Amino acid sequence: MPLLLAAQAPMSALAYLTLILALGVVAQWIAWRFKLPSILLLLAFGFGLGQLTGVRIDDFLAGGSGHGSPLLSAVGLFVAIILFEGGLTLKFSELRESGLPILRLCTLAVALSCALTTTFMIYGLGYDIRLAALTGAILTVTGPTVIAPLLRHVNPTRKMASIFKWEGIVVDPIGAILGVLVFIIALSSRADTASSQVLLAIGKMILVGGFGGYALGKIVELLLRRHLIPDFLQPVFLLAVVAVAFTLSNLVEKEAGLLTVTVLGVVLANQRSVSVRHILEFKENLRTLIISSLFLVLSGRISLPELHDALGKGGALLAFLIVVGRPLSVFGSLAGSKQTTFKERAFLAFLAPRGIVAAAVASIFALEFEVAANNGRFGELGPVIASQSREITALIFLVIIGTVAIYGLAAAPLARALGLASKNPTGILFAGADAWARLVAKALHDDGHRVMLLDTNYSNIAASKLLGLDAQRANILSEFAEEELDFNGLGSLVAGTPNDEVNSIAAQRFSHHFDRAHVWQLAPSDRSAHHRTATSSEIRVQNCFTGAPDHRKLQQMAHQGALVKKSNLTEKFTFEDFEKTYAGTSAMVLFITDSSRGLRPAPAEIEKLPPGSTLYVLVPENAETVELKPETSAARDQ
Structure with a gap:
């Protein structure tokens, strides 16, 4: 009887956070023990937790789940930390072997993917061109939140790992920037006004994200080289720098923060004056905790009715992305490339899971579109756009679940079949x-x-x-x-x-x-030497x-x-x-x-x-x- 009453009692915030931490560790351990994709287990555990307990993270947030909510703010900050940690792993030396394929995947493939997805959303699913373009921009991203765990599971060749890692980290801020540009164009009433606003936004992105991130990286390097930051404080110091840089950049220009922290990480990774290995190790541990928590929390927010309503369109979009969108964008962008073989392109064409950035950016801009539609910004199409905006978040999350599940289960066997990974590296x-x-x-x-x-x-x-x-x-x-x-x-x-x-x-x-x-x-x-002289x-x-x-x-x-x-x-x-x-x-x-x-x-x-x-x-x-x-x-x- 007491157990029954305890089970019926409302869950406290402490109990919920404890469950998130415990389930995250359990999911990661099961994935390691049985050689399964950890992201897939995290999604399943999070969704199961939400359905079995009926508790969501929103229940403990005073600000709710709307625009500017604590949840969206926390997700954005956590994504920034993950991208910074990813930037710390990007070495320019890796570009000697695969620089051109990476460049093409981060430019031509992004453009092709965005165009193909937008076209399908308009003519295949009947979405308004503005929301279709937004979805096309958002779904260009892959991201280190999903790529890093899958690469650890697949264990591909160093060349393939480098290409996926660079693409996943670099494309994330690009996808967020594309979302900003689409939103600016969608809300502009005149073409000349839209073009000037887009150029201004791009200029701010380059100035704040590119030059700002580079300058900040050099300042941090100088502080570390002159030992102005003690060793014990360096990981926490850089964590604070990332948070401040991300927040200030976003205040100047929406979504510029992701570019800033990525550039900051790349600058620190490629300087030679100070070692950042100890910082990278700290961030790797933090990344594991963040990824586990984020996927559990966000998957727990999706209800069965929401997934059921989006199942038809989401399934069609998922099939298009896997069968048509990704293969065409990869093979089209890498056509004639001498740095990649056909087998390598085939593997690249079959590994593009969507992650936290897609979910976060979709949530933000779907709310923005819905508010704009309710305020009459789109005229007679307002009710239609508002209704479709409410579908976008569930639609994107269904794509995240589907791509993680399909790629997570099939990528390793495919890589081994193509000779790009070992089944059991011994x-x-x-x-x-x-x-x-x-x-x-x-x-x-x-x-x-x-x-x-x-x-x-x-x-x-x-x-x-x-x-x-x-x-x-x-x-x-x-x-x-x-x-x-x-x-x-x-x-x-x-x-x-x-x-x-x-x-x-x-x-x-x-x-x-x-x-x-x-x-x-x-x-x-010296193993038998006295402890005074033995190492x-x-x-x-x-x-x-x-x-x-x-x-x-x-x-x-x-x-x-x-x-x-x-x-x-x-x-x-x-x-x-x-x-x-x-x-x-x-x-x-x-x-x-x-x-x-x-x-x-x-x-x-x-x-x-x-x-x-x-x-x-x-x-x-x-x-x-x-x-x-x-x-x-x-x-x-x-």
Whole structure:
């Protein structure tokens, strides 16, 4: 009875926010655990929360959900933070390989998409030309709120990831600006007045968003370079700078704030005088929280009747965008491009999910159009435009749900079918290409596993290439290694240089790329030293290979003629039998592979392995092993 009364009691704002936070974490974890698109789960959880509880975020907002509401203001600010964080990841070095396709996608493809969608809205769905043009402008955007999680799920090649990332971040402010221009033209009664107002708006956008964002970026760089902002305050300081820049820019010109914060992020990402890595890491964590919360909150605001009313038109618009609009705009804009292959264009044509920016901009301008229509700005068409304006938000949200669901479920299989992504990236990146690394990498390579070796030593790289291995002369700590090498198909790092400090730093730097569970280093040579002289364990990661050998031990075994052998575990030959086989030798398990988890480095201590596992074992030359009969395990069990 008390539980029933508690369930019937109105939900408090604290309980609602707690549910949003908890459900966001649960959705992200389920997506990670079962390799599903996180955005799809967030949408489902948010919609389910709204339907099951009947509670929406609007219930706790004094300002309601209209124009200028706290919700729309908060959404705009959160989107600005996400775009700034996205701008921090845009490096001009990525444009050397795919600059022209990115330029075309952000210009020609936007124009084609806007024109095609507008035409369909007018002649296919019967919308007024003004609302059709507004919808066409809004639906040109994709955005980092949906692109970043999907790229993490799909794991495409570095080139494809760069193109999608640039397009998603750059097009977002462009779509918002197009929405502003359409609104200006729609409300103007004369063509000459409209053209002058549009030119003035574009000038303000360029001045405030472009030059203002650039100047602000240089000021922030100067403050950081002269250490006028302490380290502990820098992430919060930049968060405040983004909020102020976004708000002031929007006061000068509507929707200019998104352009300002994007340019600010790009400027800081490409300057060389100060490091912004720690700021980027903070913003990445913040982005995960913001994306989870926004999708849960906004999807919870949509009711079943609203979706039902928009289902027919929304389904038709969704089908048009996926089957006609996006493919025509991509193939049309990239026609004749020598920097993209047909397979790459096909993949680009089938990944354009719409996200938070589309929902936020649609909500704002739909309200603006409705207010203008009710005030008689459109004459006799006022009631029609007002009615259609009320449909736009649900229509756009249905497109968001549909594109996220379809692209989220189909993009990964398509990318793998086109050879642009790996199903389960389990290849190994070796930091260091000494004799032991070449020996091990050759064995893995010959079995079909992807390996890459990085080293600054010419002779080591030459010896690796003579073995047919993918080897690059590069410092594992260089920007080139982190930003320009294609790690598609690689799932783990083994830091195995002779320098323990380099191994530790490399492991720390690549933890954000591979996750800490997939970053390994050789046991340091000072692991047995006194804590006064040994390097702190806090800056190290897990040690790999059974017995935790150091670099000297592995090199010694390689030079003495050690071999890499495979051992398959079965029901009759268990891991206990394997240990007896190599008892008394210095053999060590280097890698383990099975059907469920794929290839991975062996930990320093192995407790038990199931049948079906394959072990890659480094065995000393002339090692004497215990001969075990096949029935050993069965006899022992009896």
